[in-house]
Amino acid sequence: MTSEERTQSGGDGGERPSRPQRPRYGSRRKVCRMCVDKVKGIDYKDVSRLRMYVSDRGKIEPRRKTGTCLKHQRLVCTSIKRARHLALLPYTLGHVRQTGIFPSRG
């Protein structure tokens, strides 16, 4: 009988001790928040919503960061610019410091 020999043949079988373990975030896919809320239009006066899409430096967050879809990102972009014009949102970091609209960082 050579069945025993057959199972142990090779030496370097399928076992690899140093297998790289990847943390899986399978269900962590970003979805556009406004698509979830079924928002059709964004009001430029809705600063509390717009502020989520502005970084603490007063910049508009990129889509890859917020997960906003292209359609809503455009709406956000234009309404942020409008809000900036009306001094509801800051243009630059200097504005952030002056207005203190983002009190998190000095």
Ligand SMILES: [Zn+2]
């Ligand atoms: Zn969307």
